[in-house]
Each structure stands twice: as structure tokens, then as C-alpha cells.
Amino acid sequence: MQKEVEYENLKNECLKESEEPIVFGEGRLDAKIVLIGEAPGAKEIEMRKPFVGQAGKNLDEFLEIVEISRDDIYITNVVKIRPYRINKKTGRKINRAPNKREIDKYSKYLFKELEIIKPKLIVTLGNVPLKTLLNDFDAKISNLHGQVYNISNRIIFPLYHPAAVIYNRSLRGTYLEDLNRLKKYIKEKGIIK
Numbered sequence: 335m336q337k338e339v340e341y342e343n344l345k346n347e348c349l350k351e352s353e354e355p356i357v358f359g360e361g362r363l364d365a366k367i368v369l370i371g372e373a374p375g376a377k378e379i380e381m382r383k384p385f386v387g388q389a390g391k392n393l394d395e396f397l398e399i400v401e402i403s404r405d406d407i408y409i410t411n412v413v414k415i416r417p418y419r420i421n422k423k424t425g426r427k428i429n430r431a432p433n434k435r436e437i438d439k440y441s442k443y444l445f446k447e448l449e450i451i452k453p454k455l456i457v458t459l460g461n462v463p464l465k466t467l468l469n470d471f472d473a474k475i476s477n478l479h480g481q482v483y484n485i486s487n488r489i490i491f492p493l494y495h496p497a498a499v500i501y502n503r504s505l506r507g508t509y510l511e512d513l514n515r516l517k518k519y520i521k522e523k524g525i526i527k
């Protein structure tokens with residue numbers, strides 16, 4: 335089956351299986367690099383695109399440092415719906431971390447996205463995609479960031495989530511070092527020419 339058809343079928347299957355609006359991945363199906371975040375937030379759901387709004391701004395800064403363009407890559411999330419809870423006082427939705435049930439349900443789509451795209455490099459952003467790809471819920475980004483791993487024939491480069499670096503300024507130096515290491519790896523391996 336043609337990649338595009340397989341991909342559209344996958345997206346439709348995910349849409350049918352979800353009671354909530356979804357944000358699927360976005361980008362080239364022949365991308366050499368796939369970036370994986372945690373889950374969409376309010377803005378992403380509104381625009382039906384991953385990493386827009388503030389998260390998108392953080393990601394754009396990241397891409398600029400690594401010298402890659404959004405047009406060259408594929409961006410997605412482990413969970414395709416927005417995990418939220420309701421603030422009792424205001425009645426408004428607040429983001430929360432995805433739970434194990436949501437991760438299990440949606441990671442099956444993530445693995446199929448990766449099978450279709452077959453990237454040379456997967457960059458995970460934060461703990462959720464790292465734990466999911468390693469299939470190890472004890473894995474921690476603080477121990478594993480900034481290195482290349484070959485796990486089940488997938489080349490993975492774990493990074494802190496760009497938003498975590500905004501909340502925790504002390505991570506900034508480490509994060510920039512990791513980004514430069516990633517940039518060097520991409521250049522040395524000729525992943526994006």
C-alpha cells in the first residue's frame with residue numbers, strides 16, 4: 335500500500351477511536367527526523383496542529399539552534415488528545431500529564447506513524463515519549479538526555495521538553511549543550527544535507 339494511503343487510513347482510524355478532538359502528526363512522510371512531544375494543549379487542539387502557540391515558539395527556537403527547518407521533519411505527540419482536568423473554581427480546562435491508559439491507547443498510533451515514516455533519527459521531547467519508546471516507565475530524561483541510543487533498531491536522541499526549560503531556567507545550559515550535540519550528530523551522519 336502506498337505510504338500516503340496507509341497514513342490517511344491510520345489517521346482516520348485514530349479519529350474514529352477518539353471521543354475527543356485529536357491532533358495527529360504533521361510533516362513529510364519521507365522525513366529523516368521525527369520529533370515526538372507529549373500531547374497537544376489548548377492551542378494545538380484549536381488549530382489541529384502539533385506545537386503551535388507558546389509550545390510552538392519554544393520549538394521554533396529549538397529548530398533554529400539545531401539548524402533544521404519544520405519543512406524537513408515530521409512532528410507528532412505520543413497522545414493525540416488534550417489531557418485536561420477541570421479547575422473547580424473557574425470551571426476551565428487545565429492541562430495535565432497524560433495517564434498510562436491514554437499513553438497505551440495512543441502510542442499504538444505513534445508506533446505505526448514511525449513504521450510508515452521510518453526516520454533515521456527520532457528526537458523525543460521530555461519524559462513521556464522517552465518512556466514510551468523505551469517501554470520503560472522508570473526511565474528518566476534527567477539521566478538519559480543528550481545521548482544517542484539504538485533501541486529496537488530505532489535511533490533515539492532524548493531531549494528535555496522545550497517547555498520544561500522555560501519553567502526550570504537552570505536546565506537552560508544543559509539543554510543548549512544537548513542541542514549542539516544533536517546538531518553535530520545530524521551533520522556528522524549527514525541526516526539532513
Ligand code: URA
Pocket residue numbers: 371372373374375378383384385386389411
Ligand atoms: N507540548 C507537546 O508536547 N506537544 C504539543 O503539541 C504541544 C505542547
